[in-house]
Amino acid sequence: MARLLIVEDDVSVRTFTARALAAAGHTVETAEDGMDGLDKIKAAEGSFDLVLSDIRMPAMDGIQMAREAASDFPDLRLLLMTGFADQRERAAELDGTAKGVVNKPFTLAEIRDRVGEALAA
Numbered sequence: 001m002a003r004l005l006i007v008e009d010d011v012s013v014r015t016f017t018a019r020a021l022a023a024a025g026h027t028v029e030t031a032e033d034g035m036d037g038l039d040k041i042k043a044a045e046g047s048f049d050l051v052l053s054d055i056r057m058p059a060m061d062g063i064q065m066a067r068e069a070a071s072d073f074p075d076l077r078l079l080l081m082t083g084f085a086d087q088r089e090r091a092a093e094l095d096g097t098a099k100g101v102v103n104k105p106f107t108l109a110e111i112r113d114r115v116g117e118a119l120a121a
Contacts, residue, residue, distance in 0.1 A: 046073025
């Protein structure tokens with residue numbers, strides 16, 4: 001299966017998502033905000049199959065993290081998450097860097113399906 005990085009500041013969402021995707025057979029690492037996520041992406045030299053990131057986070061949001069990660073690792077696949085409609089619009093700024101946006105809250109089946117689609121894209 002795939003090596004995933006989940007970047008999410010909400011502990012309950014991060015834990016739920018990590019458990020759901022690990023149970024589906026993926027190797028999952030987590031980060032608590034965009035700065036932590038970017039550090040992990042750089043340390044791994046962009047070797048994640050997919051980075052699943054919240055958009056709205058303290059310190060560095062998912063959009064900024066995605067931009068910086070994509071500039072260093074242009075082949076990195078990103079899938080964003082948000083519970084805010086205005087944040088979905090901001091994701092359009094990424095011009096194809098992100099493989100889509102998942103609406104929160106989501107179910108176990110929804111997140112597994114969306115990750116599968118992003119990996120297959």
